Amino acid sequence: MTTIKDIAKVAGVSITTVSRALNGYSDVNEKTRKKIMQVAKDLNYSPNTLARSLVMNKSKTIGLIVSGMTEANKKDNFTFEVLSGANDCISERDYDLVLFSTTTAKQREKTYSQLCRERRVDGAIVQGMKIDDPYLKEVIESDIPCVLIDIPIESDTVGYVTTDNVLGARKAVRHLIELGHKNIAMINGHNQAYVSIKRLEGYEKSLQEEGFPVNQSWILDGSFSEEKAYEQTLVLLRNHPEVTALFCASDLMALGAIKAAKALGMDVPRNLSVIGFDDILLSSYSTPQLSTVGQNIFQLGYQAANLLIDMLEVKTKSHVCILDTELIARESTCKAQNDQD
Amino acid sequence: MTTIKDIAKVAGVSITTVSRALNGYSDVNEKTRKKIMQVAKDLNYSPNTLARSLVMNKSKTIGLIVSGMTEANKKDNFTFEVLSGANDCISERDYDLVLFSTTTAKQREKTYSQLCRERRVDGAIVQGMKIDDPYLKEVIESDIPCVLIDIPIESDTVGYVTTDNVLGARKAVRHLIELGHKNIAMINGHNQAYVSIKRLEGYEKSLQEEGFPVNQSWILDGSFSEEKAYEQTLVLLRNHPEVTALFCASDLMALGAIKAAKALGMDVPRNLSVIGFDDILLSSYSTPQLSTVGQNIFQLGYQAANLLIDMLEVKTKSHVCILDTELIARESTCKAQNDQD
DNA sequence: CTAAAAAACCGAAACGTTTCGGAAAACAGT
DNA sequence: ACTGTTTTCCGAAACGTTTCGGTTTTTTAG
Numbered sequence: 118m119t120t121i122k123d124i125a126k127v128a129g130v131s132i133t134t135v136s137r138a139l140n141g142y143s144d145v146n147e148k149t150r151k152k153i154m155q156v157a158k159d160l161n162y163s164p165n166t167l168a169r170s171l172v173m174n175k176s177k178t179i180g181l182i183v184s185g186m187t188e189a190n191k192k193d194n195f196t197f198e199v200l201s202g203a204n205d206c207i208s209e210r211d212y213d214l215v216l217f218s219t220t221t222a223k224q225r226e227k228t229y230s231q232l233c234r235e236r237r238v239d240g241a242i243v244q245g246m247k248i249d250d251p252y253l254k255e256v257i258e259s260d261i262p263c264v265l266i267d268i269p270i271e272s273d274t275v276g277y278v279t280t281d282n283v284l285g286a287r288k289a290v291r292h293l294i295e296l297g298h299k300n301i302a303m304i305n306g307h308n309q310a311y312v313s314i315k316r317l318e319g320y321e322k323s324l325q326e327e328g329f330p331v332n333q334s335w336i337l338d339g340s341f342s343e344e345k346a347y348e349q350t351l352v353l354l355r356n357h358p359e360v361t362a363l364f365c366a367s368d369l370m371a372l373g374a375i376k377a378a379k380a381l382g383m384d385v386p387r388n389l390s391v392i393g394f395d396d397i398l399l400s401s402y403s404t405p406q407l408s409t410v411g412q413n414i415f416q417l418g419y420q421a422a423n424l425l426i427d428m429l430e431v432k433t434k435s436h437v438c439i440l441d442t443e444l445i446a447r448e449s450t451c452k453a454q455n456d457q458d
Numbered sequence: 459m460t461t462i463k464d465i466a467k468v469a470g471v472s473i474t475t476v477s478r479a480l481n482g483y484s485d486v487n488e489k490t491r492k493k494i495m496q497v498a499k500d501l502n503y504s505p506n507t508l509a510r511s512l513v514m515n516k517s518k519t520i521g522l523i524v525s526g527m528t529e530a531n532k533k534d535n536f537t538f539e540v541l542s543g544a545n546d547c548i549s550e551r552d553y554d555l556v557l558f559s560t561t562t563a564k565q566r567e568k569t570y571s572q573l574c575r576e577r578r579v580d581g582a583i584v585q586g587m588k589i590d591d592p593y594l595k596e597v598i599e600s601d602i603p604c605v606l607i608d609i610p611i612e613s614d615t616v617g618y619v620t621t622d623n624v625l626g627a628r629k630a631v632r633h634l635i636e637l638g639h640k641n642i643a644m645i646n647g648h649n650q651a652y653v654s655i656k657r658l659e660g661y662e663k664s665l666q667e668e669g670f671p672v673n674q675s676w677i678l679d680g681s682f683s684e685e686k687a688y689e690q691t692l693v694l695l696r697n698h699p700e701v702t703a704l705f706c707a708s709d710l711m712a713l714g715a716i717k718a719a720k721a722l723g724m725d726v727p728r729n730l731s732v733i734g735f736d737d738i739l740l741s742s743y744s745t746p747q748l749s750t751v752g753q754n755i756f757q758l759g760y761q762a763a764n765l766l767i768d769m770l771e772v773k774t775k776s777h778v779c780i781l782d783t784e785l786i787a788r789e790s791t792c793k794a795q796n797d798q799d
Numbered sequence: 800c801t802a803a804a805a806a807a808c809c810g811a812a813a814c815g816t817t818t819c820g821g822a823a824a825a826c827a828g829t
Numbered sequence: 830a831c832t833g834t835t836t837t838c839c840g841a842a843a844c845g846t847t848t849c850g851g852t853t854t855t856t857t858a859g
Binding site: 132133137143144145146149170172174 | 809
Binding site: 137 | 844845846847848
C-alpha cells in the first residue's frame with residue numbers, strides 16, 4: 118500500500134508538497150504537481166481516509182440508523198427506499214454511508230450514539246424509530262447532528278423530514294367524500310408514530326369541514342399491521358354495517374382491510390371503498406388495485422441526507438423539510454351506492 | 459471528546475496502561491483496571507475507531523458493493539434482502555457495513571476498488587454485478603478479499619455464494635412434468651447472469667431425463683424484466699399454441715408472462731401453467747398466486763458476510779457456499795388438460 | 800544590482816490509538 | 830539481605846495524513 122511518503126521519495130519532494138499537490142493547493146508549481154500526480158498514478162496510490170479523518174476530525178461518513186429491518190418492513194419497502202434515497206444523495210455529495218441497525222436477536226450491546234461516536238460519523242439519519250424509543254432520546258441528546266424521519270423534533274443539531282400527513286389524509290378523505298360517501302371509518306396506525314397522529318388529524322378535519330360527525334367507534338387501531346387491520350376491520354364491519362368507506366393509514370393495513378371485507382362476503386369497492394396511504398409496490402399488484410395517497414419515500418431519504426449534509430457544511434437556518442403527497446385513485450374506491458335513497 | 463490520554467491523566471497512569479486495561483490485557487492490576495474503567499465511564503469515553511484502525515491496519519469494516527439499487531430492483535427485493543442478511547451477520551460479528559452503490563446518474567468517478575482501498579474496508583461483498591462488468595474484474599484483481607453473490611469465481615482472496623440453480627430449475631420443471639405437462643417452454647434471464655445459464659441447464663437436463671426434446675424456439679430471453687417477458691410470452695404463445703406450461707427464470711418475468719397470457723384471453727393456470735423462480739413478495743399477492751421455487755435471499759446475504767469474515771479471520775479452505783431452494787406450489791400451476799387424448 | 804514581493808517548498812507537530820521492549824515494584828526462596 | 834521471578838507498569842515509536850509557520854528560491858520593481 119503506497120503512501121504519500123513513497124510518492125515524496127520518488128518525486129524528490131517533501132511530503133508536505135505531495136499533500137498540497139494532491140489536494141489542489143495553489144502554492145505548488147504546476148510542473149511539480151504534474152510530476153507528483155504522475156508518480157501517484159504510477160504507484161497506484163490511494164489516500165488513506167482513516168488517517169485523513171483522524172487529523173481533520175471529520176470522516177465524511179454519515180450513519181443511517183434504522184430500527185427494524187425486520188420481516189414486517191419487507192412488505193412496504195420503506196426502509197429500503199429511504200436507504201436508497203439517502204445513499205443516492207450521500208454519494209452524490211461525496212460522503213459514505215454506514216449502516217447501523219439492530220435486527221439481531223442478540224441486541225448489540227452498544228447504543229446507537231456510542232456507535233456513531235466510535236465510528237466518528239459526521240452525522241446520522243434516524244429512521245423507523247418509535248416516538249418513545251429510549252434510544253431516540255439518547256441520539257438527539259448527544260451532540261451528533263442528526264435528522265429524523267417522521268419525528269418532528271428540531272434543535273440546533275437535529276432536524277427532520279416528513280410528509281405532509283394531514284394534507285395527505287385530507288386528500289384521501291375528500292376523495293371518498295367526493296364519491297358520495299358519508300360514513301367513513303378509519304383504521305389508524307399505532308400512536309407511537311407521529312404519522313398516525315397527523316393522519317388522524319387530517320381525517321377528523323375533513324369530516325368536520327363537511328359537517329360530518331366524528332364517530333370514535335369508527336376509528337380503530339391497526340398498528341400498521343396487515344393482520345391487525347384485518348381483525349379490526351372484521352369487527353368494524355360487523356358492528357357498523359352503515360360504514361361504506363374506509364381510510365387506512367397505510368396500504369398494508371388497507372390490504373388487510375380488503376381481505377376482511379372479502380372474508381365477510383363484501384365486494385371492494387362495490388360494498389366498501391377502501392383507500393390506503395403510502396403507495397407501496399403491492400398496491401398496484403393487488404386485486405383490486407388499491408387507491409391510495411402516495412408519498413415519495415425515496416425522496417424522504419434523499420432529502421434527509423441532503424438536509425443533514427447542509428447542516429454539516431453550510432450553517433442553514435431551517436432544519437425541516439416537508440414533502441408532498443399525491444392522490445392515486447385506482448380500483449378500490451368508487452361511487453357510493455345510494456341504496457337507501 | 460475524551461481520549462485515552464485524558465483517562466490516563468485523571469487515573470494517574472500511563473496511556474499504555476489505559477489502553478491495555480481497556481482492551482483486557484492481563485498485565486494490569488485488577489484494582490487499577492477497575493479504576494480506569496470507572497474513569498472511562500465517568501468521562502463518557504468512546505474509543506476512536508479511526509485511530510485504532512489506522513495503527514492496527516484493519517478497520518473492522520466491510521463494504522457492500524451493489525450495482526443498481528434502481529427502480530427495477532424495487533420489485534424483487536433482492537438487493538434489500540441481501541443487505542439485510544449481510545448486515546445481520548456483520549453486526550453479529552461486530553463489524554460495520556458501509557454501502558457502495560452507484561445508482562446516481564452522475565456516475566461516481568472512483569471505481570469500487572478505489573473506494574474500498576480508500577475507506578480501508580477489510581473485505582467486500584459484491585452483489586448485482588453482471589458477469590462482464592468491467593468493475594467486477596477490477597475488484598477481484600485487487601487484493602481486497604471479497605465474496606461475490608451469484609458469480610462463481612474462487613481464488614485465494616475471492617469466494618462466492620449462490621443458490622443451487624440447476625437443482626432449483628429441475629424442481630420447477632419436474633413439478634410441471636409431474637402435473638402432466640409435456641410442452642414446457644422457458645423464459646430465461648439475460649445471459650450476462652450466471653444464474654440464467656444454470657437455470658437453463660436445469661431446464662434442459664430435466665427435459666432430457668424424460669426423453670422430451672429441447673426445443674430452442676421455446677426458450678426465450680426475458681432479460682429478467684417484467685415487460686420484456688410479457689412481450690416474449692406474447693410471441694411464444696402466438697407461435698406455439700402447443701405449449702401448456704412455462705418455466706420463468708424469475709418471478710417478475712412470470713408475472714409478466716401471466717399478464718401476457720391474460721391479454722391473449724388465456725386463463726392461468728387452466729390454459730397455461732406458469733412457474734417462477736425466487737419467491738418474491740409479489741408472488742403471494744398476485745392473482746393467481748404464483749407457484750415458484752423459493753430461494754432464501756436473506757440467507758444469501760448472511761452467508762456471504764459470514765464467509766467473508768471467515769476468510770478474514772480464520773484461514774478457511776473453501777470459499778464457496780451453495781444454498782438450497784424450495785418448491786412452492788401455489789395457484790399458477792395445475793394439471794395439464796388432456797384435450798387431445 | 801538590490802530590495803521587496805511573490806512563489807514554491809519544507810520540517811515538525813498533531814490527530815488517538817496500539818505495541819514493543821524494557822523498567823520498576825512486589826514477592827519468593829534461600 | 831540477596832538473588833531470581835513474577836507482576837505491574839511505562840516511554841516512545843508507529844500508523845498516514847494535514848497544516849502552521851517559516852525558509853528558500855524566483856520574480857519583479859526601482
